[in-house]
Amino acid sequence: MLDWWAIQFAHVALLSRNSMSSGLGATKVNEGPIVGTHHGSPMILSALPSASSVRIELLFLESEGLDSKSHKVPTTSVPDVLIMEGGADVLIVGAGPSGLMLANWLARCNVSFRIIDKKPNQTLSGHADGLQCRTLEVIESFGFIDQILKIANPLVEVCLWGPSPDGHIQRNYRLANTAKGVSYIEKIFSEELKRVSGVSVERSIEPISLQIDRETIHDPHSKPIHVQLMHRRADGSIYNEDIQVKYLIGCDGAHSWVRRTLGIPMIGESSESVWGVVDTMCVSDFPDIRCCCTVQSSASGTLKIIPREKGIVRFYVQLRQYSPVADTMDRSSVTSSEIIEAARNILKPYSLVVHREMIGQTVYRVGQRLAPRFSSFNNRVLLSGDACHSHSPKVGQGMNVSMMDAYNLGWKIAQTLNGTITSSVLDTYEYERRKIAEDLLDLDRKIAPLISQKISPEDAVESTRNLRKVFKSGKVFMSGVGVIYGPSMLTIDHSDALHLARHVHPGRRIDSHQVLCQADARPWNVHELMPSDGRWRIVILAGDVREVEQMEKINRLGSLFNGENGLVTNVTPRECRLDSVVQVLTIHRSPRKEVELVHFPSTLCPPFDYEKIFVDDESYLKGHGQAYEGFGVHLHGESIT
Template identity: 35%
Template sequence: MSPPPPSYVDVLVIGAGPAGVMMGTALSHAGINVRVVDKRPAKVMAGQADGIQPRTIEVFQSYGLAQRLLERGNQMHSLAFYNPRRDGKGVERTSRVPDVTAPTARYRFEVTLHQGEIEAIFLDSMRAHGLEVERPCVPESIEISGDEKELQSRESYPVKVVLRHLVDATLDAAPNGMHTNAIDPSVESSGSTLETVYAKYVLGADGAHSWVRNALGISLDGEQTDHVWGVVDSVPVTDFPDIRNRTAIHSDNGSCMIIPREGDKVRLYVQITDGLQADDHGRIDRSAVTPERVMEIAKRSMRPYKLEFPDPPEWWTCYVIGQRVAKNFSVKDRAFIAGDACHTHSPKAGQGMNASMNDSHNLAWKLAHVLRGWASPDLLKTYELERRKYARDLINFDKKLADLFSGKAVSPGNAEGVTHQEFQGLLQSMGGFTSGIGIQYIPSLITDATSQSLAEGLVIGQRFVPQEIIRIADSRPFEIQDLLVSDTKWKVVFFVGDPKEVREYAVVTAVGEYLQEEKSFLRRFTPKGAAKDAVFTILTVSSTAKDDADYTDIHPGLRTHWSRAFTDDIAIDEKAGGTAYRVYGIDPASGAVVVCRPDGYVSFVCALEDVTKGRLEEYFGKFMIATKV
C-alpha cells in the first residue's frame, strides 16, 4: 500500500497543554490554518497546574473567556503567613495581607482551578472555531530546511514533521503520578498510521520533557536544587482558620503552602526534608515519598490545628525543584518552543501555567501578521527577545523564593533562620512581577519608548492600564481593556483633548484629514481590498464633558465608526470614570497617540501633532510591509 499524500499546514502545534491550547485558540480565532496534536488520549482530568494570575485573567478577558474562568474558579484575595510559636507548640498566624499587591490590576485576586478545566475552556473555544486536538498522536521526526531561499519565502513549508497517529496507546506516567510528555517507546505501533506534515511554522508546547526541544537540539541552562516537595489535592477536615486563604507556613517540621481551590478542595504543597536518598547519579530518589507521608507532614506542620483527610487525595505528586531556561526559544524562526518546554521552575509562585499561556499569547499575533504578509519575518525574533528575558527574570525570582520557602524559619532554636519580614517582603515586593501586571518588554523593533513622557502612566512595554471611559454616542461606560481585544489588530488610541476648543479642533481635523491620505499608516499598511479596519482599530478618547460631547466632533478620518468615539468623564451611575487622562499622565491640552500591540501591550507613543509629520508611518515602517500600489 502506498503511503498517504503529505499534508500542509500553516502552524503545527505539538502538545495540548496550556501553551498549546492557548496557541490553538488564538490562531483559530484569527482564521489561521492551524493543527494541534497531543500524545495524551484524553485531556487532563485532575491535578497539574491550577493558578491564574491577574494579568492572565485580563488575557482571558481579551479572548472573551474570562467569565467561565471566574464562574468556575476559586478566588484568592488574602495571603496569610504562619510561623513557629515562641512556646514551641506549633505555628501561629503572623500576618494576613492582600494576595495581589499590584495597584493597577483590574482583578485584585488570583483564580485557582484545576488545569483540566482551564484547558477545557480553550478546547471548547477552539471547537467553536472548527479546531479539535488530534489525539493520541506523537511526532517521530522533525526537519527544518537548510535552503535559505525557502526559509525566507512566505509561501514555503520548510518544516517537515512525521506524525504517528496511534490507535491504542497507553498514557505514560512518571513515578508518583506525575505525568510527563516523553514518548513511551513501549507504545505499540500496530494499527497506527504515519503522516508526513509540511508546516510553515511549528510550535513545541510539549512540556518540560519536550520532544521538540530535544529533537531540535536546544539545551536547557540551569540546575536542579535539593528542595523536594510533595503536592496533594484533597478535601480536608480542619479547624485551621485560613484554609480558604492562600497561606504560607514556616514550621519546625518544614514548610507548607495552602492553595484553596474550587469547591471545598485544597491543594497542599509540603516540604519533604527527611528520609530522602540520592541514587548513583546524585538524583534524589522520590520512591519513598507517598501521599500518606505528604499528608502526615502537613498535619505536623499545621499543629496545634487539626487536619484530617477522610478521603483519598484526588491527585498527588512529588517533585524536585529545578530552575532552567532554554538556550534558544526558536530555530531559524520556523520552529519555536513555549511553556515548560523552554522554562522550568517551582510551582509555588503560581507562574508556570501563566508563563506558558503568555508565551503563546505573545507569539500568536506575530505568526498571524507574518503569515498574512502584514509584517516582516523579523517580527518573529521579538518572541525570543521578550519571553526569554521574562523567563530569566522568573528563574531569578524563583531561586530566591525557593531558598526562603525551603529554609527553616527563625525560632528560639534557630536564630539564623528565615524571618517573617524577609519572606513576606519578597512576595510583596515582587507582586507586580508575579501578578504579571508589572511585566515590561524591553526596547526592540516593536517597543519604542522615545516619547514616554507624553503618557507617563502608560509604561511602554507594559500592558495597557485599565480605566473606564464613556462612549459618547450613548453614554455607555466601557472598560478600555475590553476595547483592546485579542483579534490580532493593532489598537491606535488617539487622546484628542476637547475638540470643541478651537485649537484642539484644528489639530483633530488635521489628523483626520491626514489619515485619509494614501501616505498615512492606515492606508499604507492595510492590504488593498481589505476592510479599512482589517489591521488597525482606531479609538478616540476626548476630554469633553459627557453632557456636551458629540461623536460628530471627531473628524470622519478619525471617527471610523460612531461606536469608537469615547470621552473621559464620570459614568452616569457615578461609580467610575473621569480619571483616564490623569492616570495615563496625558495633558488634555495637547493630547497624545498611544499604540497598543495586538497582545495588549503599549508599544509606542507620540504627540498628536506629530501624526501629520509621519511619526506613525516611521514606527510601523520598521516591521510592517507596505501595500504595493
C-alpha cells in the same frame, strides 16, 4: 485587549496593501517616527495585538540567512505510513496551557494549525491552576473570562505561618492577593478552541522525527518543516503520518521532544529539596485552610496551601525524608498517604481529615533551568512555556508565564502568515520573553530557599519577615501587569516624549481606565475596547476638542491615518473594512454634553460606527474614570496622542 496594550511611542511594522495583494515586499512610506514634540504637536500611541508594540513603518520582506544545518532524527520503523499533503501551516506539540493559549490565538486569526498531545486524555487536575491578573486580562480579551470566573476561587489573602515558641505554628503576617485558583483550565481552553475554530486537540499522537528543508526555508510560502507523527490507536496498534508545516512550536513541557531534537539544553541546577503535591477534599480546624498559606514548622518542613474551587484544597508539601536521596529516588514510589501525613505533621496541633480520595498527585524537585535559546532554523521552530524554562511552583507563575509566552508568540506567527508583518518580527519573541524567564528564575531563587529552609522558633519572625519582603517586592511582577519589554524593532524608547503621557511607557501594558462612548454614554474600560482579534490599535488622546485649533489637528490626524492615502488605508487590503488591520480610537476630554458625534471627521467616525469616539467624563452610574490623569496626559490638549 492586546498583549494588548503593550504600548509604545513608535511606528508599526506593517506591510502595505499592495505588498499583501502581490506577495512582494512593501514599499516604505512615511519613514521616521511619528512622535510629536511639545505644545500640541501630534504624538501617537500605538497598541498592538500582542505583548509588545510595533512601529508604523512599512518594512521590506527580507530574505533571511539560515545559520543552522538541516536537522534530521531517525524515524521509528512502523508498518503503516500516511503521507499528508497540504493541510496546516503550524503544528503545535503539546496541549497544556501554553499550547492551548497559542491555538486559541491562531484560531482567532484564521491561521490553519494542528495541535497534538501524546497523552490519551485531557489533564483535569494536578497541574498548575493559579491565574494571575495579567493572564485573566488576556482571557477576558478572548471573550471567555466568564467561564473561568464562574468556577474560580479568588485568592484574596495570603497568610504566612511560622514556628511558635511552644513548638507548634503561629500566624505571623497577612497579605493581600489578587490571583484566582481554578482547575479545568485545559478543559475550558479546549472547549473554547472547538467553539471558535472547530479544531480539537489530537491525542495519543507524538512526533518521532524532524527534518528541515534548507532549500526552501527562505520562501515564506514554503513548508520546510517535515515532521513524522506516531499515532497510537485505542487497540494498541500504531501508524505513522508524515506532514509538512511552515512553523513547528514546542509547547511540550520540561522534557520537550522538540527542544531535545534541536539539541538545545536546559541550563541550571536542582536543589536537594523534594516536594509532593496533592489535591483533595478535606476538613481541618486550621483557621486559614481557605486562604493561600505558607506554613513553616521547625521540625517537619514547609507546607503551601492553595484553596481551589468546590472545596478542593491543593497541598504543596516538603518531603524532608527524601532530601538525602533526591538524586536517586523513584518519585513514582511516593504515595498520596505519605504526602498527607507530612502535611498533618506540619499543621500540628491542628487536625487534617481527608474526606475524599485524592484528585491528583505528583512529586518534584526544586530547580531553576533555562534554555539558552527559544528558537532555531530562522524562527521556523520555536519553544514556549516549560519547554524553555522551568522552576518551582512556589511563586505561582509557571502556567501564567507559559501562557504569556504563547500569547506573545501567537499574534506574531499569525500576522507573519497572514502577510501583515515581516517574519523578522519573530526575532523579538525570544528577546522579550527570555528576559521575563530570567527575571522569573531570579525571583524563584530568592523565594524557594526561604520557603524550604529549616527554621527555629527563635528565627521564625525574622524568617517570615524576609519571606514577606520578597513576596511584596515581587508582587507587581508576579501579577504580570508589571512586565516591561526593552527597546527593539517593536518598542522604541522615546524618553524625550514621555512627558506627553507620563504614565504610559513603551513596552508595558497600558493601564485600563473608564471612558464613555460619545454616542450613548455607556461606560467602558479601555481594555474592553481592544479585544484580542488580531487587529492593531492606535489611540488618539484628543484633549479638549471644543477648541477650534484642537479640532483642526484632529481633522488633520484623521486624514493622516484614514484618508485616501493614509497610513491605515495603505496597509488595509482593498476588499476589507478600513479598520480590519488597524483600528483608530479617539478619546477626548471635553464635557460629553457639549460635543456632538457629528463634530468629528468621518475619517475617525465613519457612518453607522458608533464605537470609535470616546470621552473621559463622568458617567451616570459609575462616576468619573479620570483616564487622562491615569495616562498622565494634559487635560487641555497640549498634546494629541
